[in-house]
Amino acid sequence: MTDRTIAAISTAPGTGGIAVIRISGADAVTIADKVFYGRDKLCDSPTHTVHYGFIKNANGERVDEVLVTLMRAPRTFTREDVVEISTHGGSSAARAVLETVLRAGAVMAEPGEFTKRAFLNGRIDLSQAEAVIDIINAKTELSRRSAMSQLEGSLSKKITEMRQKLVHLAAQMQVTIDYPDEDLEDITVGDIRNTAAECRERARKLLATADSGRIIREGIRASIAGKPNVGKSSLLNRLAGAERAIVTDVAGTTRDVIEEYINLDGVPLILEDTAGIRDTADAVEKIGVERSRKSIEAADLVIAVFDASAPLDGEDKKILEETADKKRIILVNKTDLQEPSQMPEGAIAISAKTGEGIDEFKEKVKQMFNLGMAAGDGAAVTNMRHKAALFEAEQALSRTVEALDMGMPSDIVSIDINIAIQALGEITGETVSDDIVNAIFHEFCVGK
Numbered sequence: 403m404t405d406r407t408i409a410a411i412s413t414a415p416g417t418g419g420i421a422v423i424r425i426s427g428a429d430a431v432t433i434a435d436k437v438f439y440g441r442d443k444l445c446d447s448p449t450h451t452v453h454y455g456f457i458k459n460a461n462g463e464r465v466d467e468v469l470v471t472l473m474r475a476p477r478t479f480t481r482e483d484v485v486e487i488s489t490h491g492g493s494s495a496a497r498a499v500l501e502t503v504l505r506a507g508a509v510m511a512e513p514g515e516f517t518k519r520a521f522l523n524g525r526i527d528l529s530q531a532e533a534v535i536d537i538i539n540a541k542t543e544l545s546r547r548s549a550m551s552q553l554e555g556s557l558s559k560k561i562t563e564m565r566q567k568l569v570h571l572a573a574q575m576q577v578t579i580d581y582p583d584e585d586l587e588d589i590t591v592g593d594i595r596n597t598a599a600e601c602r603e604r605a606r607k608l609l610a611t612a613d614s615g616r617i618i619r620e621g622i623r624a625s626i627a628g629k630p631n632v633g634k635s636s637l638l639n640r641l642a643g644a645e646r647a648i649v650t651d652v653a654g655t656t657r658d659v660i661e662e663y664i665n666l667d668g669v670p671l672i673l674e675d676t677a678g679i680r681d682t683a684d685a686v687e688k689i690g691v692e693r694s695r696k697s698i699e700a701a702d703l704v705i706a707v708f709d710a711s712a713p714l715d716g717e718d719k720k721i722l723e724e725t726a727d728k729k730r731i732i733l734v735n736k737t738d739l740q741e742p743s744q745m746p747e748g749a750i751a752i753s754a755k756t757g758e759g760i761d762e763f764k765e766k767v768k769q770m771f772n773l774g775m776a777a778g779d780g781a782a783v784t785n786m787r788h789k790a791a792l793f794e795a796e797q798a799l800s801r802t803v804e805a806l807d808m809g810m811p812s813d814i815v816s817i818d819i820n821i822a823i824q825a826l827g828e829i830t831g832e833t834v835s836d837d838i839v840n841a842i843f844h845e846f847c848v849g850k
Contacts, residue, residue, distance in 0.1 A: 407433060408515055409508035411496045412849035418491035423500050424849060425485045425508055426516055431472065434485040436506040438470055444485065449474035457487065459502045466495045480516055481523035514846025518839070521831060527558050528831025528842070532785055535846055536619060544668045548618045548782055556781045557788070558830055560608065564601045564795075565826040571597045572819050575812050594815065595806045601822070602799035605792050608781065612789045615782035617702060617771055621663065621670035624767075625697040627725060628707035629717050633735040636754035637707060638662060638675040667764055669771070674701070695724075703767070704728045707735050710742040710751065722746060731766055733759075787838075788829050795825040 407427025413420070425434060435444045440455025447453065451472050457465040469488040478484040487503070489495045504510060512518075514535075521531045529552060536549035552558075574589045626634045642662050660675040674697045698704055704725045708718055722732075732749040734742045738756050745751065750766065752759030783789050798821040805815050827833030 407508050408511035409433075409500060409503045410511035410516075410849040411500055412486070412516075413491075413496070415493055420488045420491050421493075421496035421499075423487040423489065423496060423503060424511075424516060425487070425503060426478070426480045426482050426511075426519060427508070428483065429507060430483040430485045431474075433503060433507045434470060434472075434487070437465075437502050438468070438487075440470070444470065444472050447472055449477065457489070457499050457502055460505060465498045465502050466490055468499070476523075479525070480519040481525050482519060511848055512843075513848050514843030514850060515848075517846060517850055518843040521839075521843075526553075527555075528834060528839070529558050529561070529785070529788060529829050530555060531831075532787075532842060534850065536784065538847070538850065541621070541663065542665050542668050542670045545618050545670055548615070548784060551781070552784065557608075557783065560604065560781050561826050561829050564604050565823055565830070565832075567597055568601055568819055568823050568826070572816060572823060575816050575819070591806055594812070595803055598799050598802040598806070598819065602796055602803065605796040605799065608783050609789065609792050609796060611782040612792075614771060615784035616786065616789075618670070618782060619784035621672040622702050622767070622771060623672045623674070623700065624703040624705055625674045625694075625701035626705045626707060627694065627698050627721060629709070629721070632707045632709045633754045634707050635660075635675050637705070637733070637735065637752075638673055640754045640757060640760060641666070641671075641673060666767060669764075669768055671767070698725060698728065702729065703770070704730045706730055706732045708733070708746070708749075710734045710736045711740040713743055714746070729770060731763065731770070733763060787842075791825045791828045795822040798822040798825065 405428070407425065407429040409423060409425045412422045412424040431444050437457050437459070438444060438453070438455055439458050440453045442453060444453065449472060453470045453472065455468065455470065457468050459465055466489045471486040471488070473484045473486075475482050475484075487499055489499045517526075517531050517534050520526050521528060526534075533549045533552035537546060537553060540546035540549055571589075571594060575594065626637060628634050638660065641664050662673045662675070664671040664673050706721055706725050708714065732746050734745055734749050734751050735754055737751045737758055738753040742749075742751055750759050750762050752763060754760075783792065798818040802815055802818045802822070805818065824833050828838070831839065
C-alpha cells in the first residue's frame with residue numbers, strides 16, 4: 403500500500419479562509435512539481451520551506467493561487483515526503499486542486515490513510531494513532547487534553563514498560579527451560595512471581611482509570627428522572643442555555659427521550675430529558691415512561707428531580723427507590739415558587755427558572771466523577787479496546803501468580819505470561835491483527 407502516493411483534502415468541507423490538500427509518498431514532490439508553478443522548482447528546494455505560486459492543470463490553465471509547504475522524509479507526519487497545498491477556502495477551489503493533483507499521478511487516500519502510514523512507518527504506535535481521532539472528536543478541553551496526552555505517549559510508555567519487563571522475563575524462562583544443564587544465570591520462582599505481580603498491579607491501576615477515561619472521551623450519560631411537571635425540561639434548557647425542550651404547565655408534555663450534549667464547565671455531559679414517570683392509562687405516555695426507565699438503567703448518572711412546592715408523595719418515593727442503586731444527584735426544583743417543605747437526604751435546592759443552585763449541582767457532578775484526577779495523571783484508559791486488552795493481561799498475570807503459588811512448573815506458567823505479552827502488544831499495535839488495524843483507521847475521515 404505504501405508504494406502509492408496519496409492525496410486528499412485535509413480540511414473540513416464548507417466555506418473557510420483556506421483549504422489544505424495533503425500529498426504523501428515517494429512521488430509527492432515530483433507530482434506537486436507537475437502542477438505547481440512558482441519561482442523555484444520544489445525538487446530543488448530544501449525541506450520545510452513554503453513556496454508561493456499557482457496550480458495549473460494539464461491545459462496550462464490557472465486553477466488557484468496557492469502556498470505550497472514542502473516537507474521531506476523522515477521529518478514529516480507520515481515519515482514520507484509530504485507536500486501540503488494551501489488553496490483558497492470553499493469546496494470548489496479545493497476540489498479543483500485535488501483533481502489536478504490526482505490527474506498528475508497521485509491516488510485518492512483512503513479514510514485515515516495518512517495516520518495509518520504514520521503508524522506503519524513507526525512514527526506513532528497504535529494507541530497514539532487512536533488518540534488522533536479522539537483529538538478531532540474532542541468536544542471539551544478535558545477530552546482534548548486527555549487525547550493529547552495519549553498522543554504524546556503517556557499510555558504507550560506505561561504499556562511498553564510492562565510489556566518489556568514481561569518479554570525479558572519470558573526470554574529468561576525460556577532459556578532456562580531449553581538449556582537446563584547450562585551454567586546460566588538462575589531465575590527463581592520468586593523473581594518470576596515478583597515481576598508478574600508488579601505488572602499485574604500496574605495493569606490494575608490503569609484499569610481503575612477506565613470508567614473515568616471513557617467518560618472523558620465519550621461524556622457522562624445523565625438521565626433526568628422525575629414525575630411529570632417537576633421541571634425536568636426546564637433544567638435541560640437551563641443547562642443547555644437554549645430552549646431545547648418544550649416547557650408548559652401541562653403535565654406530561656415530554657413523551658420521548660430528548661438528548662442534548664452539554665459542556666458542563668469542561669466536563670462532557672450527554673443529558674437525557676425523559677418523560678415523567680407515573681402510572682398512566684395513556685398508551686403513548688406509557689411508551690414514554692418505559693423509555694424513561696430504560697434511560698435511567700443505561701445512565702452513568704441519574705438526576706432525580708422533585709417539586710419544592712409539593713410534598714413528596716408515593717410516586718416520588720418510588721422514583722427514589724428505583725434509582726437508589728444508581729449514581730445519583732437529587733434536586734428539589736422550583737425554589738423560586740416556594741421553599742422546600744421537605745428535602746431528601748443530600749438533595750440540592752435549585753430553581754431551573756432563576757439558576758439558583760445550578761453551580762452547586764455542577765460542582766457535585768465534577769466531584770462525583772473525579773474527572774480532573776483522571777485527566778491530570780496523563781495515562782487514563784479512554785478506549786474500550788485498550789480496556790479489554792488490559793483486562794486480558796491482568797487476568798493472565800493473576801493466573802501466573804496463582805500457578806506459581808500452587809507450585810506449577812515454569813513451562814506451564816510461561817503460557818499465561820505470553821498471553822499477557824500478546825494482549826499488551828495489541829494496545830500499541832505490536833501484536834494486533836491487520837483486520838483490527840484496518841477497522842480502527844476506517845473510522846477516520848479522508849485526509850487524516
